Structures are given as structure tokens and as C-alpha cells.
Amino acid sequence: MNALRFHGQHDLRYETIPIPQIKAGQIKVKPAWVGIYLHEYLGGPNLCPTTPHPITHETVPLTFGHEFSGTVEAVAPDVTAYKPGDRVVIQPIIYDGTCGACTEGLQNCCFQNGFIGLSGWGGGLADHIVVPESALYHLPDNVPLEIGALVEPLAVGWHAVKISPFKHGDSALILGGGPIGISTILALKAKGCETIIVSEVSKKRQEFAQKFGAHHVIDPTKEDIVARTRELTDGKGAHVVFDCAGVQAALDKAVNAARARGCIVNIAIWEKPCTINTNDFNFKERSYMGVATYAVGDFQEVLDALSEGSMKPHEMITQRIKLTEVEEKGFKSLIHDKDNQVKILVEVGGGK
Numbered sequence: 075m076n077a078l079r080f081h082g083q084h085d086l087r088y089e090t091i092p093i094p095q096i097k098a099g100q101i102k103v104k105p106a107w108v109g110i111y112l113h114e115y116l117g118g119p120n121l122c123p124t125t126p127h128p129i130t131h132e133t134v135p136l137t138f139g140h141e142f143s144g145t146v147e148a149v150a151p152d153v154t155a156y157k158p159g160d161r162v163v164i165q166p167i168i169y170d171g172t173c174g175a176c177t178e179g180l181q182n183c184c185f186q187n188g189f190i191g192l193s194g195w196g197g198g199l200a201d202h203i204v205v206p207e208s209a210l211y212h213l214p215d216n217v218p219l220e221i222g223a224l225v226e227p228l229a230v231g232w233h234a235v236k237i238s239p240f241k242h243g244d245s246a247l248i249l250g251g252g253p254i255g256i257s258t259i260l261a262l263k264a265k266g267c268e269t270i271i272v273s274e275v276s277k278k279r280q281e282f283a284q285k286f287g288a289h290h291v292i293d294p295t296k297e298d299i300v301a302r303t304r305e306l307t308d309g310k311g312a313h314v315v316f317d318c319a320g321v322q323a324a325l326d327k328a329v330n331a332a333r334a335r336g337c338i339v340n341i342a343i344w345e346k347p348c349t350i351n352t353n354d355f356n357f358k359e360r361s362y363m364g365v366a367t368y369a370v371g372d373f374q375e376v377l378d379a380l381s382e383g384s385m386k387p388h389e390m391i392t393q394r395i396k397l398t399e400v401e402e403k404g405f406k407s408l409i410h411d412k413d414n415q416v417k418i419l420v421e422v423g424g425g426k
Contacts, residue, residue, distance in 0.1 A: 077200035078400055079135040083118055086401050087135070094196055094204040101156055101207055102148040103164070105422040107223035108198035109141030110400065112408045117345060121192045128186040129168050130194025138400075139198030140166040140191030143213060143222030144423060153207050161213040163222040164198070164205055165229075165373045166190035182233075182366045199397060199420060211373050214381035220394075221380060223419055224387050228376045229368040230341065231257030235265060236372065237365060238339045240314045245269035247303055247312035248288070249328055250319030251279035253416055254341055256286050256390060258316050263287040264384040271306055273299050273324065276413040285389060294324065303331040311336055320344045326351075334358045341365055393418040 075093045078086055096102050114121055122134050146160040156162070169176050169184035176184050190205060191197030213222045231254060240246060246262050248255050251274035262270050263286075272283040273292045280291045292302050304311050311333030317325060320342030329350065332338055337360065355362060379385040392415045395403045404418050 075201035076397065077137045077197070078139070078397060080114065080118070080122055080138045081135040084115065086115065086138070086405070088398060089135075091137070091200075093202050096148060096150050096204055098150050098152050099207055100150050100204050101146055101153060101210060102202060102204050103144040103162060103210075104147050104202060105139065105142050105144040105198040105200065106219040107143050108139040108420040108422055109223050109227065110404045110408065110418050110420065111138070111140065111192070112405060113343065113345075114138075114192065115405050116409070121189065123188070123193060127188050127193045129170055129188060132194030136192070136194060137197035137200050137203075138191060139200070139420075140189045141223055141226035142191070142198030142422075143219045143225070144198070144203075145219075146210075147202065149207075155207065156210060156212075161219060161222070162210045163213055163225045163373065163377070164190060164203075164209050165211060165368070166192075166209065166226065167367060168193055168195065179370060182369050199400065199422065201422070211377060214377060217377065217380050220391065220419055221388065224390055224417060225373060225376050225380070227253050227417065228257045228260065228380075228385065228387060229372045230254055231259075231261040232376050232379075233368040233372045234258060234316060234339055234341045234365045235261040236375075237369075238314050238316070238363070239337045239361075240265070240267070242266050243268075244313035245271070245307045247271045247273065247299075247315045247328065247331055248283075249273050249315065249317045249321070249324045250342070251276065251283040251288075251291075252318065252412075253390065255316075255318040256282060256416060257387075258318060258341065259283060259286045259288055260385050260387055264379050269307065271303055271312065273328070278413040282416060286387075294327065299324075299327040300330045307333070310334075313337070314339060317342050320348075322348050329354045329360065332358075332360050335360065337361045337363060339363055339365060390416045391419055392416045395420055397422055
């Protein structure tokens with residue numbers, strides 16, 4: 075079968091590999107639409123293992139694609155919840171099920187975790203993939219397959235809002251208007267937030283943020299984040315700050331844009347260590363927390379929100395390309411034209 079394989083930084087290869095075979099508890103899926111993850115291509119291997127992964131035992135080269143939807147092609151005899159023809163999305167976390175985090179139900183924090191499409195077990199950028207039954211979720215009848223490919227990034231924003239201290243009536247400041255920033259806007263909007271503030275440098279991404287529900291947009295190159303946020307929150311500052319940017323200068327400012335006893339929630343994957351001034355937290359009794367992808371139940375809650383219409387992410391899709399165009403029209407577009415892109419989807423199997 076055809077597959078797009080990651081060999082290393084800026085090294086993608088369109089290759090022919092064996093079709094995977096089903097074992098007990100597994101399901102064979104025909105990928106339909108797949109989202110692109112830029113960071114590993116730009117700076118990896120990071121998440122992709124260069125020594126055998128403790129669970130998959132695989133190393134690069136690996137088939138890319140961890141944000142995807144598809145159609146069930148075949149199921150193992152012991153699988154009863156799915157059948158050929160079912161439309162599904164894949165929750166890609168790989169976990170051991172036995173570590174301290176997993177035994178507490180925190181598979182997303184597994185001590186040895188990985189991701190389908192980054193750590194082994196195939197990926198969405200291929201003609202076929204075989205995955206454990208536990209990785210699948212039924213796609214509601216009124217949700218198209220291409221929207222199904224957005225569930226993974228949407229679940230990141232959803233989870234961040236869900237486990238943060240945010241409650242109805244609170245204000246929120248989001249750093250960064252990229253895909254995860256927009257996913258966080260959509261999650262906050264679905265949960266009834268009436269004061270969503272976004273700090274973003276790019277003019278185009280400022281427009282995207284407003285389109286998806288931001289009530290206020292700050293250009294940090296022209297405005298003081300702290301002063302403007304306090305102005306928009308009765309002089310108090312934001313209840314919760316969601317860092318979707320991972321930029322030191324933005325974090326330095328945003329800490330003081332949080333009110334007393336406010337919380338800074340880090341969603342961003344930082345490319346290098348950051349620093350914080352602990353006095354900024356002590357003297358205002360602020361807190362700082364990290365979030366790790368999504369937990370059990372988050373995918374289903376996002377799917378329910380999509381089906382009910384409380385999340386409308388359709389315009390996040392800014393480009394649709396073919397499997398053979400991933401590097402030229404996908405990754406290179408995200409590098410050279412990132413301000414005009416939110417999510418580029420790859421059509422593998424197509425369908426509605």
C-alpha cells in the first residue's frame with residue numbers, strides 16, 4: 075500500500091509498504107481525511123522515536139498522521155461494537171495501561187505514552203491502518219468525515235478548558251491564534267464564555283480569531299497585553315490564561331495579565347525550556363498548570379458538541395490536498411504561508 079513516511083527532519087518519503095494485518099481486538103480502517111502536524115517535520119525527530127518505543131517497539135521511519143477520520147474496512151472476530159462501513163475517528167494516544175498514571179485513568183499522562191501516527195502502529199497518511207478497538211469513536215451521522223479529522227486538535231482545546239479552573243462567567247485570555255488557539259476559542263464559546271480575549275501578532279490570524287468567536291483581539295506589538303486585558307476585565311485581569319503560543323516574551327507579559335488567583339494554563343509544546351518569575355505567582359497567588367492532549371471522554375464530548383452544533387469548526391479547513399502533495403502543498407504552505415492557514419487536510423480516501 076502507499077504511505078507517507080517520516081525519516082527525519084524535512085525528510086518525508088512516499089513509499090510502498092505491506093498492508094497491516096488484523097489481530098484480536100483490532101480494526102482495519104481506510105483513512106479518509108488527515109490533518110498535518112508541522113512541528114515534527116520542522117524539528118524532529120522529537121515525538122517520533124529514534125530508539126525502539128517501549129510500547130510499539132518501532133523507530134523512524136514511521137508513517138505520519140495522527141489527526142484523522144476514516145471508514146472501517148474489517149474487524150477482528152472478537153470486535154462487536156464496529157462493523158465494516160462505519161465512519162470513525164481515531165483517538166491516537168498509545169498507553170501501557172499499567173503505569174501509575176494509567177491505573178488512575180490518566181492514559182494521556184502514561185509514563186511511556188506515544189501516538190498512533192508518530193510513535194508507530196501506522197498512521198493516517200496511508201491507504202490502510204490497523205488500530206485497537208479502544209482507539210475508535212463513531213462519527214455522528216450529521217458530521218462529515220472531513221470534520222472528523224478536526225476532532226483531535228479540537229479535543230486538545232476542549233480538554234484544556236475542561237480541566238482548567240474556568241467556570242461560567244469567567245474571562246479568558248488566549249496567547250496565539252493558530253489551530254490550537256482557535257480550538258480553545260471554540261471550546262470556550264461552546265461552554266458559554268462571554269469574554270474571550272486573544273493575543274496574536276498576525277493580522278490574518280487576528281481575523282480568524284474573531285471569526286471563530288473571540289470577543290476582543292490584542293496585537294501585542296502595538297498594545298500592552300496587561301493594560302488592555304485589565305481594561306477589558308474591570309481592572310482585574312483574566313481569570314484564566316491559555317498559552318497556545320509557547321513564546322517566552324508572550325508568557326512574560328501574560329502572567330501579569332492574569333488576575334490575583336488567576337491561572338496560566340500551558341497547552342503549547344515548547345521547543346526549548348522557558349523561565350518564569352515565581353514571585354509573579356507568589357505575590358498574586360496565581361497558579362500555573364500544564365495540560366496533556368486529551369483524556370478519556372474528551373473525544374466523545376467534542377463529537378457530541380459537533381453533532382449538536384455548539385461547535386462549528388468548518389472554516390478551520392483552509393486547504394484540501396492529496397496524499398502525493400503533502401510536502402509541497404502541505405508542510406511548505408504551513409511554513410511559508412502559515413498566517414493564511416489554520417488546518418490543511420489531506421484527502422486519502424475521500425468521502426463525506
